[in-house]
Amino acid sequence: MQGLKALTDNLCKVSGDATSIEFFYSFTMPKLGKEFDLIRVSSDSLVNVELKSGGVSDDAIKAQLISNRYYLSSLGKPMHFYTYISKENRLVRLSNTGKLVETDFADLERALSRQTEIYDGDIEDLFKEESYLISPLTDSARFLRGEYFLTSQQRDIKKQILRDVCDREKGARAPIQGFTGLPGTGKTILLFDIAMTLSKNEKVCVLHFGPRAKELDKLDERLKRVDFFYCNEGTRPIIADIYSFILIDEGHRIDEDTLSWILALSKEWDAPIIISYDREDAISEEERIGYGSCLIEEIPDFVQYRLTNKIRINAELSTFINCVMSFKTRAQRKDYPSISVAYANNSKEAGELICEYEKRGYVYIKDPDLSMVTFPKRLSEYKDKFETEDTESECKEFDKVVMMLDEDFYYDDEGDLRHPGESSVRRLFHGMSRAKKDIALVIKANEQVFDVMLFILQR
Numbered sequence: 001m002q003g004l005k006a007l008t009d010n011l012c013k014v015s016g017d018a019t020s021i022e023f024f025y026s027f028t029m030p031k032l033g034k035e036f037d038l039i040r041v042s043s044d045s046l047v048n049v050e051l052k053s054g055g056v057s058d059d060a061i062k063a064q065l066i067s068n069r070y071y072l073s074s075l076g077k078p079m080h081f082y083t084y085i086s087k088e089n090r091l092v093r094l095s096n097t098g099k100l101v102e103t104d105f106a107d108l109e110r111a112l113s114r115q116t117e118i119y120d121g122d123i124e125d126l127f128k129e130e131s132y133l134i135s136p137l138t139d140s141a142r143f144l145r146g147e148y149f150l151t152s153q154q155r156d157i158k159k160q161i162l163r164d165v166c167d168r169e170k171g172a173r174a175p176i177q178g179f180t181g182l183p184g185t186g187k188t189i190l191l192f193d194i195a196m197t198l199s200k201n202e203k204v205c206v207l208h209f210g211p212r213a214k215e216l217d218k219l220d221e222r223l224k225r226v227d228f229f230y231c232n233e234g235t236r237p238i239i240a241d242i243y244s245f246i247l248i249d250e251g252h253r254i255d256e257d258t259l260s261w262i263l264a265l266s267k268e269w270d271a272p273i274i275i276s277y278d279r280e281d282a283i284s285e286e287e288r289i290g291y292g293s294c295l296i297e298e299i300p301d302f303v304q305y306r307l308t309n310k311i312r313i314n315a316e317l318s319t320f321i322n323c324v325m326s327f328k329t330r331a332q333r334k335d336y337p338s339i340s341v342a343y344a345n346n347s348k349e350a351g352e353l354i355c356e357y358e359k360r361g362y363v364y365i366k367d368p369d370l371s372m373v374t375f376p377k378r379l380s381e382y383k384d385k386f387e388t389e390d391t392e393s394e395c396k397e398f399d400k401v402v403m404m405l406d407e408d409f410y411y412d413d414e415g416d417l418r419h420p421g422e423s424s425v426r427r428l429f430h431g432m433s434r435a436k437k438d439i440a441l442v443i444k445a446n447e448q449v450f451d452v453m454l455f456i457l458q459r
Contacts, residue, residue, distance in 0.1 A: 003051040003086040010089070010105045021112055023049070024123045032151050034071045041126065042115035046072060046079045049108070054087035058100050061085075065094040071149060075126060080111045135397055136192040137215035143192065144222060154190045157305045161194060164303070165245065165272040174266055176299055178251065178275030181307030183433030184318070188249065190307070191276040192219075195247050199225035202244035207231050207262065209253035209292075215396065236261055242269050251277035254292040263299070279306075283325055283429050314338075317439060321432045323456045324441075325425070328415025332456070340440040341453045350404055350444045351375040357440050362402040365431040369421045370406045371444075401435035403428060407445040411452055 011018035023038040038049040048068050052061070065081040072079060081094040082103070093103045119126070136143040150158065157179055164175050181187055191206070198204050205227045208216060212230055220228040229237035236258065246266055248254070254262075254277075266273050277293055297304060319333050340357075344350035351373045354364050366373070405428065409419050419425050432439055443450040 003053060003084065006086045006089065007049070007051065007084050010084075010091075011109060014106045014109045015113070018109070022118070022120070027123050029071060029127050030124060032071065032149060034067075034152065036068060036072075039072075039123070040112065040115065041075070041077075041119040041123070043117035043119075044077065045111070045115055046075060046077050047108075047111050047115065048072065048079065048081050050081075050083040052083060052085045054085055056085065058092075061092065062094065062098075062100040065100070066098060069094065074147075074149075082108055134189070136189050136219060137213065137396055140215065140219045140222065143189070143219075148189065150190065150193060151186065153307060154186055154193075157307070158190060158194055158197075160305065161274060162197065165198075165274070168272075173301075174270050174272045175303065176263075176266070176273045176275075176301065177303040177305070178248075178273075178277060178296060179305040179307055180277050180279045180293070182279060183430055185307035187276040187278070187307060191247055191249055191274065194274060195226045195245075196223075198245050203227075203241065204245045204247065205229060205239065205241075205243040206247045206249055207237070209248070209250045213396070231258060239265075244269070244271055246271050246273045248273065248275040248277075251275040251296055252279075252292040254295060256295055259292075259295050259299075278430075283425055314437075317432075317435060317437075320439065320456065321429065324417060324432070324453070325429060326414070326416045327411065327452050327456055336457055338438045339457060340438070341450070341457065342440070342442050343450050344442055344444045346445060347372060347374040348376070350442050353442045354402055354404065357400075357402040357442075360400070362400040362438070362440055363398040364402050365434065366404070367421075367424055367427045367431070369424055369427075370404065371408075373404060373444075397434045397436055399436050400438040400440070401432060402440040402442065403431050404442045404444055405446060405449055409446060409449050411448065417449075 008018060011021065015021075021040070023040045024036075025038060026035060027039055028035045036048055037051045038047075040047045048065075050061075050064060050068070061083045065083060068081055069079060082091060083093075084091050091103050091105060091108065092100050093107065095101050134142050134148045139148075142148060161177050161179075164177060168175060179187060179190065195204050195206055204225070207229050209231050216228060220226075227241070227243070229239060231237060231254075246262060246269075248262070262273065265271070275296055277296055279293060296302065316333060316336060316338055320336055320339050323332065342353045344353055354373060355375060358364060408421070409417060409424070412418050417425050417428075441453065443453060
């Protein structure tokens, strides 16, 4: 408050109506957690002022303003960045070339007075998440143009990993590092961003575990600086070159023999390894696959980082997914406006319902091991479209997702969701986790599970 008062007093000396100038105060960008002290947005520019009491170095001030410019660039407006240090009564600004220069309040007043049509709506409406939270697969063009942001947690992990792989002492063993987290915490984009950074000066390969995805083929075709290889269970790609860094995507799918082969390549090439892999803590322990995760974490001297902030999934969807996995032990919410649950008596009714959801913009993610859905003949054109999206492509995401639970799902005495199929609970978990805004579940011929869903929603 003292800083705000001193800022206002100084502006009053150069402007007769300084007290009528309005700012958004202490705004935090959704999902990213990036905070700004004062922001004023107009139709033609943006002014950002950071407040410091004192005791902050010029390097720290410059770093913060450069970071602010990075995050606010999504608005696509001319921008002016200032920091006011109240104990020193000092005002500095960030130049267009990224230098910190001394300035005065007349300069700040001019920047403010030139603004027209000041925005006074909800500032969060200016920062829609889809404008800066993207997938490198579904938004490959924007990814390659660098039109995305990392959260502060992602940037911290990236900084630590790059420091360890780039600054190691000569002759030291190549480090093996990795990061994990639940679906939606931003593992894929972090791994690909690290690959982009490393490939500026070195040869980088990414070993992708899981099914072939046309989006990854497209990214591989356009991103010439990084070579992608598919690693299916029991097979190894033919790698004829030597790489300075080995990156592993979806490492939780790795098996023991393949991991040994990769470790041998790392030793032969003296190449650090960076691994992205899932944790499935929301699923009951007996239902987890987790084999690859255990192998990775048992590697000698393996350094692990954890991503904890969900940037793809909002709190409502995250809570609902956790409750579906274990409805007795997980936290509840009062309402779930983004959740829809429907009951089908048979495969035909399930097909009708799924088609209706598709008309409303939902993407059907199917589990190939579940009993079949019968699509009505008049809607048979949807069948092929639906079957292109299955639960194996975990790295792709959609605004709205619909999935089916068949008659073989059940809840045990502990409230954990179970299924006779080895992977069906895990596939349901990962499939729902690919939704960004809405989830719909079609429950087929399973009153026990439907009752639990209603219990979760009515709580």
